[in-house]
Amino acid sequence: MNVLWLLPDDKIIESSVPNIDQLLFMLELVDLVSIKGISYKAFQSELIVEEGRIKVSIALNRYPSRTVT
Known part of the structure; x- marks a missing residue:
């Protein structure tokens, strides 16, 4: 199955x-x-049905970097 990763x-x-x-x-x-x-x-996440095809999209948010101390 195709997955669409939706970047911010x-x-x-x-x-x-x-x-x-x-x-x-x-x-x-x-x-x-x-x-x-x-x-x-x-x-x-969302199920997308287009022209008889099924895909899943997954929306992503940027995660702040962490500083290890």
Whole structure:
């Protein structure tokens, strides 16, 4: 299934996952998603039906970097 990662700067990254159930389960377990070295927090997922095709979009917010002391 195709997944659309909706980044906060209005960019969209499309990827394909073999098992959407596993991806959605993993998103429940983790706090952050890292894409190209930048951490994001997933805050919304949506099922998209277009022209007989199904996709899932996952909206992401930028997560502030943490300083370890």
